[in-house]
Amino acid sequence: MNPLTLVHLYPREMNIYGDTGNVVVLRRRLEWRGLPVQVVPVSVGDRLPTAADVLLGGGGQDAAQGEIGADFASRGPTLRAMADDGVVVLAICGTYQMLGHEFVTVDGERIEGVGVLDVVTRGERERLIGNNAVDTADTLGAGRLVGYENHSGMTTLGPAAAPLGRTSTGRGNNGRDGTEGAVRGNVIGTYLHGPVLAKSPRFADELLRRALARRGEPVDLAPLDDTLPELAARVAVGRPR
Numbered sequence: 001m002n003p004l005t006l007v008h009l010y011p012r013e014m015n016i017y018g019d020t021g022n023v024v025v026l027r028r029r030l031e032w033r034g035l036p037v038q039v040v041p042v043s044v045g046d047r048l049p050t051a052a053d054v055l056l057g058g059g060g061q062d063a064a065q066g067e068i069g070a071d072f073a074s075r076g077p078t079l080r081a082m083a084d085d086g087v088v089v090l091a092i093c094g095t096y097q098m099l100g101h102e103f104v105t106v107d108g109e110r111i112e113g114v115g116v117l118d119v120v121t122r123g124e125r126e127r128l129i130g131n132n133a134v135d136t137a138d139t140l141g142a143g144r145l146v147g148y149e150n151h152s153g154m155t156t157l158g159p160a161a162a163p164l165g166r167t168s169t170g171r172g173n174n175g176r177d178g179t180e181g182a183v184r185g186n187v188i189g190t191y192l193h194g195p196v197l198a199k200s201p202r203f204a205d206e207l208l209r210r211a212l213a214r215r216g217e218p219v220d221l222a223p224l225d226d227t228l229p230e231l232a233a234r235v236a237v238g239r240p241r
Contacts, residue, residue: 003036004211007049009057009095011041015070017148019058019092021195025204026054032221033098038083044071048078052087053211055079059093059151059193072098076114083116088211089187092196096181096189097121097153106152117182117189118158131236132170132192134180139165140188142203146233147192155191157182164190169237186210199233201226 008187010024023039038048044067060068079099083089089099097103101117106123127150134145139162154174159162163173164181172180172191181190188207190196197204205221212219 002215004030004037004071004208005049005051005053006037006039007052007055008039008041009055010060010068010072011058012043014058014060014094016059016093016194016201017025017150017193019056019193022058022092022197024054024091025195025197026056026208028200029204029208029224030134032224035219044068048075050082052082053215054136054207055082055087055089057089057091059095062187069098069212070135073112073114078084079114079116081202083185083187085092086186086214088207088214089116089148090197090207091117091189092193093151093191096191097155097190099154099187100160100182103153104141109223116187117184118160119155119182119189120158121155123153125152126175127169130170130176131239132172132180133233133237134166134167134170134172134190134192136203139163140203140206142200142206142235144200145190145192145196146199146236147190147194147196147237149191155182160184163186186214194236199229199236203231 098113100113100119102113103111103121129150132149136142158186161182166179
């Protein structure tokens with residue numbers, strides 16, 4: 001079996017609130033099962049491997065998004081082709097916003113997106129902060145996702161994107177409609193930091209199953225002892241916002 005290739009977008013610029021941990025979680029869950037894996041970091045100016053199985057990007061300050069904005073936009077045709085081909089994508093916060101059509105900062109600066117997800121984001125003065133639990137029963141069937149949100153960009157979904165899930169404890173995409181994140185095929189965007197996969201092991205395994213199935217290598221992932229991450233999720237959700 002060839003190694004599963006995890007591509008980590010902008011590991012230096014887009015790594016706020018531990019989002020690099022999502023890469024670590026996927027790598028370790030494969031290694032614990034004896035499955036080969038390789039991690040390829042991609043920074044500004046680096047070639048984006050088209051043989052990627054999973055593409056991961058994190059969140060960053062607005063300044064970081066401006067720093068990588070032109071480089072990210074230049075990758076639009078490749079990213080759209082990868083999404084159409086079923087590559088698994090997990091985009092957190094800032095990367096989620098940039099996969100949409102546009103992100104307009106609170107000061108009115110427009111950062112062009114790549115249109116992979118049918119979403120638009122507007123910066124506002126209010127920040128949405130705190131632990132968040134998201135029910136994915138109607139979308140991924142990956143159970144409850146638990147993470148930490150801290151964003152002032154308010155995202156609205158268009159008709160070509162479905163919400164990742166519904167939130168009852170947090171504020172989600174915009175603090176108004178109860179939705180969190182967006183899904184289009186194997187492309188998933190969310191505001192959940194944490195890293196989200198550390199406290200959402202069923203979600204992590206769902207991403208791996210999708211990546212392996214796309215390669216024609218569906219496998220029954222051996223069960224792991226997820227007592228600790230599940231306990232961490234319960235503690236996080238139980239904390240007052």
